Structure formats: structure tokens, C-alpha cells
Amino acid sequence: MKRLKYIQNIAIAVITLSFILVSCEDDSEIFTAEATPPVALSELPTSMIELDPNNAGNPAATFIWSLADFGQPAAENYSLQISADEAFTEPYTATSVSGTNSVTLSMGELNSAAGTVGLPPFEFNTLYARIMSSIGTQNGLPVASNSISFDVKPYFNYPFKDYYIVGNATAPDWNNNNNNPALFRDASNSNVYRYTGYFGAGEFKVLEVKGLWQPQWGTNDGSTIDVNPGDGSDPGTFPNNNSPIAAAGFYTFTINFGSNTFGFEPYDASGATTFSSMTIQGTAAGGDVAMTQLGFDSHIWFINSVNLGQGDLNFLTNTGATWAGDTSFSGQATEGGGSIPVIVQDDYDVWFNDLTGEYILIPLNL
Incomplete structure (x- = not known):
């Protein structure tokens, strides 16, 4: 009986060794792909x-x-x-x-x-x-x-992002949905935004969407901009990483999302005219529509959710002077400067800065 078991064990060992030897043989094949002839794309049934x-x-x-x-x-x-x-x-x-x-x-x-x-x-x-x-x-x-x-x-694609200020140095304080003033986009460089106006002693940040705390822009080192896109840590405040504005006054804040840099410089508003009223007019507005003066800063004017059609637009002061630029959505207005083109009908938030002539028209539904 023991001899039979011994013979069985030898047979199993031989079979196992044979399997190992066969498995170790290199029987792999090399597969080489070749570039396909160009596929044929069919014409559409309509042109x-x-x-x-x-x-x-x-x-x-x-x-x-x-x-x-x-x-x-x-x-x-x-x-x-x-x-x-x-x-x-x-x-x-x-x-x-x-x-x-x-x-x-x-x-x-x-x-x-x-x-x-x-x-x-x-x-x-x-x-x-x-x-x-x-x-x-x-x-x-x-x-x-x-x-x-x-x-x-095509119908219209709004290609821009819009940004808003928030903080105790600004009109809305630390409220992210309190008619937060918009930054004014440079018409020739859509990465550059500016805001010239009154800032109180304090700090501020930049938001991308009113009513949301992220994306939130600030600075951690006082020279470059940082962002919490929604899954990170909030950056420090402008103008210098939690170092507040020491003296209230007029300043120009510039932010460049292309180079990730910013500037914050004093602005001399001592000789600026203070207007008592401002309206928008033109074929896009369908008549004169009164703007509201920002109580925090008498040089910032706005209209919320005004319907504008395709046409032209300019700003009319209480002195009878008209201000306009020649670029749609945002730009630099000058006195007697023609008409702002409104290229698509929509409801807009309109902001105008009478210190600099900068304007921005933010569509709400595009």
C-alpha cells in the first residue's frame, strides 16, 4: 500500500514539473498596431x-x-x-x-x-x-x-466671468449677497479687473458668484492672489493678508487673473464732480432709466435687473452730458463718446463709475 502511494506521489510531482516547464516557455506574441487609414466622415444631411x-x-x-x-x-x-x-x-x-x-x-x-x-x-x-x-x-x-x-x-455665449467685492472696507460689509459692487473688466484684457472707489478702514475679498463664499479670492503673501475654489482653505484678505486698510479713502484696486497679481493704490478724487443723478438712455433701454447712487460711494451708480434690447446705450448726467464707450459688456466711457453697443437682449445689472468712466453690463440669464 505504501509503495502504491509512493508511486502516486511521484506521478503527481512529474505532472506538476511538466506544467511548470511548459508554463515557463516564452510563447508570447508581439502585437504591433499600425496607423489606420483616415476614417471617412459623412456629410451632414443639412448644410x-x-x-x-x-x-x-x-x-x-x-x-x-x-x-x-x-x-x-x-x-x-x-x-x-x-x-x-x-x-x-x-x-x-x-x-x-x-x-x-x-x-x-x-x-x-x-x-x-x-x-x-x-x-x-x-x-x-x-x-x-x-x-x-x-x-x-x-x-x-x-x-x-x-x-x-x-x-x-449660433445664439449668444457670454464668454466672461464677473467678480464682486465683499468685506468690512466695502459697501456690503461681510455679506456675500448685499448688492455687492462689481469689479470693472478691462475691455482689451479680460483677465484684468479694476475698482476705483471709496474703501473704509478694514479688509475685503473678491467673490465670483454673489450669494456664495466660494470661489473666493484674496492674498496670502500680500503680492499675489490666492483662491479657494470651493474645496480648499480661504485665502487671506486684501490689501495685505489680513493687514487692513489703515485710512479710509479712495483707492484703485486692480486684479489680474492672468498673472495672479494685484495692486492697491491711493486715488486722488479731490477734484471729481459729484453728480446728483444719472440715467441710462438709448434704443437698448427704450427710454430714460434712472440709476441709483451707491450710498457708500457717491461716484458709483447701478441698476439691478434692467431689461435691455439690442441697440445702443449711454449714460446721461444731471448736467446734460452723455458718457459712452464703444465696447459691449464692459469698457471705458468718455464724455460724448458715442454709444455702447448692446448685442443681445437680456436682463442686466449695470454699473457705472463716474470717476473713471468705467462701465460693466452683466447679463443675468446668458
Whole structure:
């Protein structure tokens, strides 16, 4: 009996060793992918698409193309690129998919793509589309398809961010939803915002959304700006990381979100005219609409939630002088300076600084 058991153990050992030896043999194969021929992107069934802001979730266009062939059974990736020119100088990737050869963009998605590549609103202009094929998790061996073109009439995309001040050195105090004055955006550099006006002895911060404490901007070192986007620690206060403004007075606060820097300098308002009233007028306003003087600072004027149509706009003082600039949404007004273009109808918060002539029109629904 013991001999039989011994023979069985030897047999098992031989089988096990054979399995190990066979397993150790290098029988792997090297798989090499090759660049696919360009996939063929089909023309759209319509050559003109008018986008509807009231149905932003509805389908706008379905793009269909042939499948790629990289010579290996690996994940095939496809990116739909949109461009304002046939050379795809600055393409925008509208969406990416894997393992399928069609994708549908909604009205809102196609409108966003059109705005991103620079198509103006409310008129038909040509867009170009192509498919970029690639393989694997690293999007290797990218190959562009043929391009197709079609005309699109976008609705408006508001491309800017707006910012507001809060703090015990400002009119709203530490209330994040108390008619917080807006910073005035530079018309030629949308990263630069300014606020020239009266500041009390104290501190302040910058908010991105009225009624919310984050995103919240301040400074931790007194020279660069810091932000809590909503999942971090709140930064220190302006003007110098919890070192308050020592003397109340007029100052110019400048913040540059491109370079992450800021400035806070005294401003001489001693010779400035104090107006007793201010109105907006023009075809966009549909008549004269009175502005309200900020009680904290007599040089800051505002209107909340005023409906403006497409047209022109200027500011009229109690002296009969009109002030305006030539850039929409924000800019620098001068006396007798023509008309501010309002390019899209909406409800707006309007702010005007009679010390500097700066204005900003903030759409509430775009």
C-alpha cells in the first residue's frame, strides 16, 4: 500500500514539473498596431443649422464616420474636432467617444463649440468638422479624417466671468449677497479687473458668484492672489493678508487673473464732480432709466435687473452730458463718446463709475 502511494506521489510531482516547464516557455506574441487609414466622415444631411436657445438639449447634428483599422483588437478612440477654418488652425474638441462611429451634439453643445472657435452670434457662418482617430489609453497613432463644412447660426455665449467685492472696507460689509459692487473688466484684457472707489478702514475679498463664499479670492503673501475654489482653505484678505486698510479713502484696486497679481493704490478724487443723478438712455433701454447712487460711494451708480434690447446705450448726467464707450459688456466711457453697443437682449445689472468712466453690463440669464 505504501509503495502504491509512493508511486502516486511521484506521478503527481512529474505532472506538476511538466506544467511548470511548459508554463515557463516564452510563447508570447508581439502585437504591433499600425496607423489606420483616415476614417471617412459623412456629410451632414443639412448644410444650414439654426441653433435654438429655447431647446438647448435637443439634437442639433449627428456625425457619422467609418471605423478605424489599426490592425489590432484594441480600443479605438474618436474625437470630433470643430474649427472656424478649414486648416483647423485652432481646433476645438467637442466630444470624444470610444468603440462607436457616431455622435450627436445638442443645440447647446454645438452652440458652445461655435462660440469657442469664435463664430459671432445671430448670423450664419461656416464651421468645419473632422474626426481624429487614435488607439489605446494614450491616444496613440492619431490620424485625421476628411473635413466637412456646414453653416451654423449660433445664439449668444457670454464668454466672461464677473467678480464682486465683499468685506468690512466695502459697501456690503461681510455679506456675500448685499448688492455687492462689481469689479470693472478691462475691455482689451479680460483677465484684468479694476475698482476705483471709496474703501473704509478694514479688509475685503473678491467673490465670483454673489450669494456664495466660494470661489473666493484674496492674498496670502500680500503680492499675489490666492483662491479657494470651493474645496480648499480661504485665502487671506486684501490689501495685505489680513493687514487692513489703515485710512479710509479712495483707492484703485486692480486684479489680474492672468498673472495672479494685484495692486492697491491711493486715488486722488479731490477734484471729481459729484453728480446728483444719472440715467441710462438709448434704443437698448427704450427710454430714460434712472440709476441709483451707491450710498457708500457717491461716484458709483447701478441698476439691478434692467431689461435691455439690442441697440445702443449711454449714460446721461444731471448736467446734460452723455458718457459712452464703444465696447459691449464692459469698457471705458468718455464724455460724448458715442454709444455702447448692446448685442443681445437680456436682463442686466449695470454699473457705472463716474470717476473713471468705467462701465460693466452683466447679463443675468446668458
